[in-house]
Amino acid sequence: MTVRPRLLLVEDEPTQQMIMERLLSRAGYDVETAGNGEAALEKIKTGRYELVLTDWEMPGMDGATLCRLVRDAKLPSIYILLLTSHSAVSHAVEGLRAGANDFIRKPADEAELLARLDVGSRVVLLEKSLRDANAEIEKLSITDPLLGIYNRRYLHTGLREEIARARRYGRPLAIAIADLDHFKEINDRYGHQSGDVVLQHFASLARSLLRQPVDWMARYGGEEFVIVLPETDAHGATVVAEKIRKACFETPVVLPSGPVLVTASFGVTALDTCAGSDAEGALLQEADRAMYTSKRSGRNQVTCRLPASVVHS
Amino acid sequence: MLQTQFGGDAEFVRRLCETFVSTTAETLNELRGAAAAEDRSRLRSLAHAIKGGAYSVNAQRVATLAARIESGSTSMPASQLNQAVEALNLAFDEVIKHISAELG
Numbered sequence: 187m188t189v190r191p192r193l194l195l196v197e198d199e200p201t202q203q204m205i206m207e208r209l210l211s212r213a214g215y216d217v218e219t220a221g222n223g224e225a226a227l228e229k230i231k232t233g234r235y236e237l238v239l240t241d242w243e244m245p246g247m248d249g250a251t252l253c254r255l256v257r258d259a260k261l262p263s264i265y266i267l268l269l270t271s272h273s274a275v276s277h278a279v280e281g282l283r284a285g286a287n288d289f290i291r292k293p294a295d296e297a298e299l300l301a302r303l304d305v306g307s308r309v310v311l312l313e314k315s316l317r318d319a320n321a322e323i324e325k326l327s328i329t330d331p332l333l334g335i336y337n338r339r340y341l342h343t344g345l346r347e348e349i350a351r352a353r354r355y356g357r358p359l360a361i362a363i364a365d366l367d368h369f370k371e372i373n374d375r376y377g378h379q380s381g382d383v384v385l386q387h388f389a390s391l392a393r394s395l396l397r398q399p400v401d402w403m404a405r406y407g408g409e410e411f412v413i414v415l416p417e418t419d420a421h422g423a424t425v426v427a428e429k430i431r432k433a434c435f436e437t438p439v440v441l442p443s444g445p446v447l448v449t450a451s452f453g454v455t456a457l458d459t460c461a462g463s464d465a466e467g468a469l470l471q472e473a474d475r476a477m478y479t480s481k482r483s484g485r486n487q488v489t490c491r492l493p494a495s496v497v498h499s
Numbered sequence: 500m501l502q503t504q505f506g507g508d509a510e511f512v513r514r515l516c517e518t519f520v521s522t523t524a525e526t527l528n529e530l531r532g533a534a535a536a537e538d539r540s541r542l543r544s545l546a547h548a549i550k551g552g553a554y555s556v557n558a559q560r561v562a563t564l565a566a567r568i569e570s571g572s573t574s575m576p577a578s579q580l581n582q583a584v585e586a587l588n589l590a591f592d593e594v595i596k597h598i599s600a601e602l603g
Binding site: 198199204205208292 | 505511514515518519522544547548551552554555556
Protein backbone atom coordinates (compact mmCIF):
# COMPACT_ATOMS: atom_id res chain seq x y z
CA MET A 187 0.00 0.00 0.00
CA THR A 188 1.18 3.51 -0.83
CA VAL A 189 2.51 5.39 2.19
CA ARG A 190 0.55 8.64 2.48
CA PRO A 191 2.03 11.65 4.23
CA ARG A 192 0.22 13.03 7.27
CA LEU A 193 -2.23 15.69 6.12
CA LEU A 194 -3.68 18.72 7.86
CA LEU A 195 -7.03 19.86 6.51
CA VAL A 196 -7.75 23.52 7.24
CA GLU A 197 -11.41 24.37 6.69
CA ASP A 198 -13.61 26.64 8.75
CA GLU A 199 -16.96 25.51 7.34
CA PRO A 200 -17.98 22.43 9.36
CA THR A 201 -19.90 20.51 6.66
CA GLN A 202 -17.18 21.02 4.08
CA GLN A 203 -14.65 19.91 6.64
CA MET A 204 -16.69 16.74 7.28
CA ILE A 205 -16.95 15.92 3.57
CA MET A 206 -13.31 16.56 2.85
CA GLU A 207 -12.14 14.64 5.90
CA ARG A 208 -14.25 11.66 4.86
CA LEU A 209 -12.95 11.80 1.30
CA LEU A 210 -9.30 12.06 2.34
CA SER A 211 -9.53 9.37 5.02
CA ARG A 212 -11.09 7.03 2.49
CA ALA A 213 -8.23 7.81 0.11
CA GLY A 214 -5.82 6.57 2.79
CA TYR A 215 -4.61 9.87 4.25
CA ASP A 216 -3.92 10.22 7.94
CA VAL A 217 -6.02 13.38 8.34
CA GLU A 218 -6.21 15.91 11.14
CA THR A 219 -8.26 19.07 10.97
CA ALA A 220 -8.03 22.73 11.98
CA GLY A 221 -11.01 25.09 11.87
CA ASN A 222 -9.04 28.30 11.24
CA GLY A 223 -5.68 29.62 10.11
CA GLU A 224 -4.38 30.41 13.60
CA ALA A 225 -5.03 26.89 14.91
CA ALA A 226 -3.55 25.45 11.71
CA LEU A 227 -0.32 27.43 12.09
CA GLU A 228 0.13 26.16 15.64
CA LYS A 229 -0.38 22.58 14.49
CA ILE A 230 1.93 22.95 11.47
CA LYS A 231 4.68 24.34 13.71
CA THR A 232 4.74 21.02 15.59
CA GLY A 233 6.31 19.55 12.44
CA ARG A 234 3.83 16.66 12.32
CA TYR A 235 2.40 17.45 8.89
CA GLU A 236 3.91 17.13 5.46
CA LEU A 237 0.82 17.98 3.44
CA VAL A 238 -1.57 20.85 4.12
CA LEU A 239 -4.87 21.32 2.30
CA THR A 240 -6.25 24.72 3.20
CA ASP A 241 -9.22 26.81 2.27
CA TRP A 242 -8.37 30.38 1.25
CA GLU A 243 -11.45 32.19 2.57
CA MET A 244 -11.59 31.85 6.32
CA PRO A 245 -12.46 34.31 9.05
CA GLY A 246 -9.35 35.69 10.75
CA MET A 247 -6.19 34.37 9.14
CA ASP A 248 -6.93 33.36 5.56
CA GLY A 249 -5.24 30.58 3.59
CA ALA A 250 -2.81 32.84 1.74
CA THR A 251 -1.62 34.43 5.00
CA LEU A 252 -1.23 30.96 6.47
CA CYS A 253 0.99 30.00 3.51
CA ARG A 254 3.13 33.11 4.02
CA LEU A 255 3.56 32.48 7.74
CA VAL A 256 4.43 28.82 7.20
CA ARG A 257 7.13 29.82 4.72
CA ASP A 258 8.38 32.59 7.02
CA ALA A 259 8.70 30.02 9.81
CA LYS A 260 11.29 28.18 7.66
CA LEU A 261 9.81 24.82 8.54
CA PRO A 262 11.08 21.70 6.79
CA SER A 263 9.40 20.98 3.51
CA ILE A 264 5.61 21.20 3.69
CA TYR A 265 3.46 20.87 0.58
CA ILE A 266 0.49 23.25 0.63
CA LEU A 267 -2.52 22.90 -1.63
CA LEU A 268 -4.75 25.98 -1.52
CA LEU A 269 -8.48 25.77 -2.16
CA THR A 270 -10.07 28.87 -3.57
CA SER A 271 -13.50 29.79 -4.86
CA HIS A 272 -12.04 32.66 -6.90
CA SER A 273 -11.53 31.92 -10.56
CA ALA A 274 -9.26 34.82 -11.56
CA VAL A 275 -5.74 33.88 -12.65
CA SER A 276 -4.34 36.76 -10.58
CA HIS A 277 -5.82 35.10 -7.51
CA ALA A 278 -4.03 31.84 -8.27
CA VAL A 279 -0.78 33.73 -8.80
CA GLU A 280 -1.24 35.53 -5.48
CA GLY A 281 -1.75 32.20 -3.71
CA LEU A 282 1.31 30.61 -5.28
CA ARG A 283 3.42 33.68 -4.48
CA ALA A 284 2.20 33.51 -0.90
CA GLY A 285 3.83 30.09 -0.64
CA ALA A 286 1.28 27.55 -1.84
CA ASN A 287 2.68 24.73 -3.93
CA ASP A 288 -0.53 24.31 -5.89
CA PHE A 289 -4.12 25.49 -5.91
CA ILE A 290 -7.50 24.06 -6.85
CA ARG A 291 -10.77 25.85 -7.41
CA LYS A 292 -13.86 25.21 -5.28
CA PRO A 293 -16.08 23.34 -5.51
CA ALA A 294 -13.28 20.90 -6.18
CA ASP A 295 -13.77 17.85 -8.33
CA GLU A 296 -12.94 14.91 -6.04
CA ALA A 297 -10.82 13.05 -8.60
CA GLU A 298 -8.82 16.18 -9.40
CA LEU A 299 -8.33 17.01 -5.74
CA LEU A 300 -7.01 13.51 -4.99
CA ALA A 301 -4.79 13.57 -8.08
CA ARG A 302 -3.27 16.89 -7.01
CA LEU A 303 -2.73 15.55 -3.50
CA ASP A 304 -1.02 12.52 -5.04
CA VAL A 305 1.37 14.91 -6.78
CA GLY A 306 2.00 16.58 -3.41
CA SER A 307 2.60 13.19 -1.76
CA ARG A 308 5.14 12.29 -4.42
CA VAL A 309 6.98 15.58 -3.94
CA VAL A 310 6.95 15.15 -0.15
CA LEU A 311 8.26 11.57 -0.36
CA LEU A 312 10.96 12.53 -2.86
CA GLU A 313 12.12 15.40 -0.66
CA LYS A 314 12.12 13.12 2.36
CA SER A 315 14.21 10.48 0.59
CA LEU A 316 16.60 13.22 -0.53
CA ARG A 317 16.90 14.53 3.03
CA ASP A 318 17.46 10.98 4.35
CA ALA A 319 20.09 10.32 1.68
CA ASN A 320 21.89 13.57 2.52
CA ALA A 321 21.83 12.70 6.23
CA GLU A 322 23.24 9.25 5.43
CA ILE A 323 25.98 10.75 3.25
CA GLU A 324 26.79 13.23 6.01
CA LYS A 325 26.97 10.39 8.53
CA LEU A 326 29.16 8.28 6.25
CA SER A 327 31.49 11.21 5.62
CA ILE A 328 32.34 11.44 9.32
CA THR A 329 32.33 7.75 10.19
CA ASP A 330 35.09 5.20 9.94
CA PRO A 331 33.51 2.44 7.82
CA LEU A 332 35.34 -0.41 9.55
CA LEU A 333 34.88 0.63 13.15
CA GLY A 334 31.70 2.70 13.14
CA ILE A 335 33.36 5.43 15.21
CA TYR A 336 34.17 8.96 14.03
CA ASN A 337 36.93 9.38 11.49
CA ARG A 338 39.82 11.83 11.44
CA ARG A 339 37.78 14.34 9.45
CA TYR A 340 35.19 14.62 12.20
CA LEU A 341 37.85 14.59 14.92
CA HIS A 342 39.10 18.02 13.87
CA THR A 343 35.62 19.54 13.69
CA GLY A 344 34.37 17.88 16.86
CA LEU A 345 37.48 18.65 18.89
CA ARG A 346 37.41 22.31 17.86
CA GLU A 347 33.79 22.50 19.03
CA GLU A 348 34.61 20.82 22.35
CA ILE A 349 37.51 23.24 22.92
CA ALA A 350 35.32 26.25 22.14
CA ARG A 351 32.60 24.98 24.51
CA ALA A 352 35.07 24.21 27.31
CA ARG A 353 36.65 27.66 27.00
CA ARG A 354 33.32 29.49 26.79
CA TYR A 355 32.00 27.90 29.99
CA GLY A 356 35.35 27.50 31.75
CA ARG A 357 34.96 23.73 31.87
CA PRO A 358 37.70 21.05 31.80
CA LEU A 359 38.42 19.00 28.71
CA ALA A 360 40.90 16.17 28.27
CA ILE A 361 41.93 13.84 25.51
CA ALA A 362 43.73 10.53 25.32
CA ILE A 363 45.56 9.09 22.34
CA ALA A 364 45.70 5.30 22.24
CA ASP A 365 48.00 3.36 19.93
CA LEU A 366 47.84 -0.42 19.68
CA ASP A 367 51.17 -2.04 20.52
CA HIS A 368 52.96 -4.11 17.88
CA PHE A 369 50.02 -3.81 15.50
CA LYS A 370 52.22 -4.23 12.42
CA GLU A 371 53.37 -7.59 13.75
CA ILE A 372 49.77 -8.69 14.21
CA ASN A 373 49.01 -7.80 10.60
CA ASP A 374 52.17 -9.52 9.36
CA ARG A 375 51.59 -12.65 11.42
CA TYR A 376 47.81 -13.13 11.24
CA GLY A 377 46.87 -11.17 8.12
CA HIS A 378 45.03 -7.91 7.57
CA GLN A 379 41.59 -9.38 8.18
CA SER A 380 42.68 -10.39 11.66
CA GLY A 381 44.17 -6.91 12.03
CA ASP A 382 40.72 -5.49 11.30
CA VAL A 383 39.21 -7.76 13.96
CA VAL A 384 41.76 -6.47 16.48
CA LEU A 385 40.89 -2.86 15.64
CA GLN A 386 37.16 -3.61 15.98
CA HIS A 387 37.77 -5.34 19.29
CA PHE A 388 39.65 -2.36 20.70
CA ALA A 389 37.15 0.23 19.42
CA SER A 390 34.23 -1.71 20.84
CA LEU A 391 35.95 -2.28 24.19
CA ALA A 392 36.98 1.37 24.56
CA ARG A 393 33.53 2.67 23.60
CA SER A 394 31.87 0.43 26.16
CA LEU A 395 33.94 2.11 28.89
CA LEU A 396 33.12 5.71 27.90
CA ARG A 397 30.26 7.83 29.20
CA GLN A 398 27.66 7.81 26.44
CA PRO A 399 26.98 10.14 24.75
CA VAL A 400 29.31 12.68 26.39
CA ASP A 401 32.67 11.05 25.64
CA TRP A 402 33.51 10.04 22.13
CA MET A 403 36.36 8.58 20.13
CA ALA A 404 37.72 8.83 16.62
CA ARG A 405 40.14 6.82 14.55
CA TYR A 406 43.15 9.07 14.17
CA GLY A 407 45.27 6.88 11.94
CA GLY A 408 45.83 3.17 11.21
CA GLU A 409 45.88 1.82 14.77
CA GLU A 410 45.74 5.14 16.55
CA PHE A 411 42.67 6.50 18.32
CA VAL A 412 41.75 9.78 19.99
CA ILE A 413 39.38 9.66 22.93
CA VAL A 414 37.73 13.01 23.75
CA LEU A 415 36.58 13.51 27.31
CA PRO A 416 34.56 16.67 27.97
CA GLU A 417 34.02 17.77 31.59
CA THR A 418 37.09 15.75 32.54
CA ASP A 419 40.45 16.93 33.88
CA ALA A 420 43.84 15.30 33.31
CA HIS A 421 43.46 13.09 36.37
CA GLY A 422 39.99 11.88 35.33
CA ALA A 423 41.22 11.20 31.81
CA THR A 424 44.15 9.18 33.16
CA VAL A 425 41.68 7.08 35.15
CA VAL A 426 39.57 6.44 32.02
CA ALA A 427 42.62 5.61 29.90
CA GLU A 428 43.90 3.26 32.58
CA LYS A 429 40.53 1.52 32.71
CA ILE A 430 40.61 0.95 28.93
CA ARG A 431 44.26 -0.17 29.01
CA LYS A 432 43.50 -2.69 31.75
CA ALA A 433 40.40 -4.03 30.01
CA CYS A 434 42.36 -4.41 26.78
CA PHE A 435 45.18 -6.22 28.57
CA GLU A 436 42.74 -8.57 30.30
CA THR A 437 40.53 -9.33 27.27
CA PRO A 438 42.26 -11.30 24.52
CA VAL A 439 40.99 -10.93 20.97
CA VAL A 440 39.60 -14.16 19.56
CA LEU A 441 41.05 -14.71 16.09
CA PRO A 442 40.46 -17.79 13.88
CA SER A 443 43.90 -19.01 14.93
CA GLY A 444 43.08 -18.60 18.62
CA PRO A 445 43.08 -15.89 21.30
CA VAL A 446 45.66 -13.13 21.03
CA LEU A 447 46.57 -10.63 23.70
CA VAL A 448 46.72 -7.07 22.39
CA THR A 449 47.87 -4.10 24.44
CA ALA A 450 47.76 -0.36 23.87
CA SER A 451 49.85 2.63 24.91
CA PHE A 452 48.11 5.81 25.99
CA GLY A 453 49.00 9.49 26.15
CA VAL A 454 46.77 11.84 28.11
CA THR A 455 46.60 15.60 28.29
CA ALA A 456 44.11 18.28 29.19
CA LEU A 457 43.05 21.61 27.76
CA ASP A 458 44.30 23.82 30.56
CA THR A 459 47.82 22.70 29.84
CA CYS A 460 47.59 23.96 26.26
CA ALA A 461 46.92 27.67 26.10
CA GLY A 462 47.21 29.49 22.78
CA SER A 463 45.29 29.86 19.58
CA ASP A 464 45.95 26.41 18.12
CA ALA A 465 44.64 24.54 21.12
CA GLU A 466 43.52 21.61 18.97
CA GLY A 467 46.99 21.10 17.51
CA ALA A 468 48.62 21.61 20.90
CA LEU A 469 46.32 19.09 22.59
CA LEU A 470 46.96 16.43 19.97
CA GLN A 471 50.70 17.10 20.05
CA GLU A 472 50.89 16.87 23.85
CA ALA A 473 48.85 13.67 23.93
CA ASP A 474 50.98 12.22 21.14
CA ARG A 475 54.19 13.02 22.99
CA ALA A 476 52.77 11.42 26.13
CA MET A 477 51.77 8.34 24.14
CA TYR A 478 55.31 8.01 22.75
CA THR A 479 56.65 8.27 26.27
CA SER A 480 54.45 5.28 27.10
CA LYS A 481 55.86 3.45 24.11
CA ARG A 482 59.45 4.23 25.05
CA SER A 483 58.83 3.21 28.63
CA GLY A 484 57.80 -0.30 27.65
CA ARG A 485 54.29 0.04 26.12
CA ASN A 486 50.98 -1.07 27.70
CA GLN A 487 50.83 1.97 29.95
CA VAL A 488 49.30 5.40 30.36
CA THR A 489 51.31 8.62 30.46
CA CYS A 490 49.77 11.95 31.38
CA ARG A 491 51.69 14.93 30.11
CA LEU A 492 51.23 18.19 31.96
CA PRO A 493 53.27 21.36 31.28
CA ALA A 494 55.84 20.76 33.99
CA SER A 495 55.71 17.04 34.52
CA VAL A 496 55.31 13.61 32.97
CA VAL A 497 53.39 11.09 35.06
CA HIS A 498 53.33 7.36 34.31
CA SER A 499 50.76 4.94 35.65
CA MET B 500 -29.83 12.22 -3.40
CA LEU B 501 -27.24 12.93 -0.72
CA GLN B 502 -27.37 9.26 0.21
CA THR B 503 -26.37 8.39 -3.35
CA GLN B 504 -23.58 10.96 -3.32
CA PHE B 505 -22.14 9.46 -0.15
CA GLY B 506 -22.51 5.83 -1.18
CA GLY B 507 -25.58 5.09 0.93
CA ASP B 508 -23.81 6.13 4.14
CA ALA B 509 -27.01 7.16 5.96
CA GLU B 510 -25.26 7.84 9.24
CA PHE B 511 -22.81 10.25 7.63
CA VAL B 512 -25.61 12.02 5.72
CA ARG B 513 -27.55 12.43 8.97
CA ARG B 514 -24.57 13.95 10.76
CA LEU B 515 -23.83 16.17 7.78
CA CYS B 516 -27.40 17.51 7.61
CA GLU B 517 -27.58 18.06 11.35
CA THR B 518 -24.29 19.94 11.25
CA PHE B 519 -25.49 22.02 8.31
CA VAL B 520 -28.74 22.96 10.08
CA SER B 521 -27.16 23.90 13.40
CA THR B 522 -24.20 25.76 11.85
CA THR B 523 -26.30 27.64 9.30
CA ALA B 524 -28.94 28.63 11.84
CA GLU B 525 -26.24 30.21 13.94
CA THR B 526 -24.52 31.88 10.99
CA LEU B 527 -27.83 33.23 9.70
CA ASN B 528 -28.45 34.88 13.04
CA GLU B 529 -25.08 36.56 12.81
CA LEU B 530 -25.80 37.49 9.21
CA ARG B 531 -29.00 39.27 10.22
CA GLY B 532 -27.05 41.17 12.87
CA ALA B 533 -24.37 42.15 10.37
CA ALA B 534 -27.03 43.30 7.88
CA ALA B 535 -28.73 45.41 10.54
CA ALA B 536 -25.39 46.94 11.52
CA GLU B 537 -24.42 47.29 7.85
CA ASP B 538 -21.17 45.52 8.63
CA ARG B 539 -20.53 44.64 5.01
CA SER B 540 -17.21 42.90 5.44
CA ARG B 541 -18.69 40.59 8.06
CA LEU B 542 -21.77 40.11 5.90
CA ARG B 543 -19.61 38.92 3.01
CA SER B 544 -17.65 36.49 5.15
CA LEU B 545 -20.81 35.02 6.75
CA ALA B 546 -22.59 34.69 3.39
CA HIS B 547 -19.51 32.91 2.05
CA ALA B 548 -19.66 30.41 4.92
CA ILE B 549 -23.38 29.76 4.38
CA LYS B 550 -22.76 29.25 0.67
CA GLY B 551 -20.10 26.60 1.38
CA GLY B 552 -22.34 24.70 3.77
CA ALA B 553 -25.28 24.84 1.37
CA TYR B 554 -23.19 23.35 -1.45
CA SER B 555 -22.23 20.51 0.88
CA VAL B 556 -25.86 19.37 1.23
CA ASN B 557 -26.97 20.37 -2.28
CA ALA B 558 -29.18 23.17 -0.96
CA GLN B 559 -28.91 25.02 -4.25
CA ARG B 560 -31.31 27.87 -3.53
CA VAL B 561 -29.66 28.69 -0.23
CA ALA B 562 -26.27 28.57 -1.96
CA THR B 563 -27.41 30.89 -4.76
CA LEU B 564 -28.93 33.43 -2.39
CA ALA B 565 -25.87 33.36 -0.13
CA ALA B 566 -23.63 33.85 -3.19
CA ARG B 567 -25.73 36.84 -4.21
CA ILE B 568 -25.27 38.42 -0.77
CA GLU B 569 -21.56 37.64 -0.83
CA SER B 570 -21.00 39.22 -4.22
CA GLY B 571 -23.30 42.18 -3.55
CA SER B 572 -22.09 42.83 -0.04
CA THR B 573 -20.12 45.91 -1.01
CA SER B 574 -22.39 47.34 -3.72
CA MET B 575 -26.00 46.44 -2.84
CA PRO B 576 -28.14 49.10 -1.17
CA ALA B 577 -29.07 48.24 2.41
CA SER B 578 -32.75 47.65 1.59
CA GLN B 579 -31.85 45.13 -1.10
CA LEU B 580 -29.43 43.39 1.20
CA ASN B 581 -32.10 43.07 3.89
CA GLN B 582 -34.47 41.57 1.33
CA ALA B 583 -31.84 39.11 0.21
CA VAL B 584 -31.20 38.12 3.81
CA GLU B 585 -34.94 37.53 4.33
CA ALA B 586 -35.12 35.45 1.16
CA LEU B 587 -32.16 33.43 2.39
CA ASN B 588 -33.91 32.90 5.71
CA LEU B 589 -37.02 31.55 4.00
CA ALA B 590 -35.01 29.29 1.71
CA PHE B 591 -33.20 27.90 4.75
CA ASP B 592 -36.55 27.17 6.46
CA GLU B 593 -37.54 25.20 3.37
CA VAL B 594 -34.34 23.19 3.53
CA ILE B 595 -34.93 22.40 7.19
CA LYS B 596 -38.41 21.06 6.35
CA HIS B 597 -37.00 19.00 3.52
CA ILE B 598 -34.20 17.59 5.66
CA SER B 599 -36.61 16.76 8.50
CA ALA B 600 -38.86 14.90 6.08
CA GLU B 601 -35.93 13.03 4.58
CA LEU B 602 -34.27 12.07 7.84
CA GLY B 603 -37.55 11.37 9.62
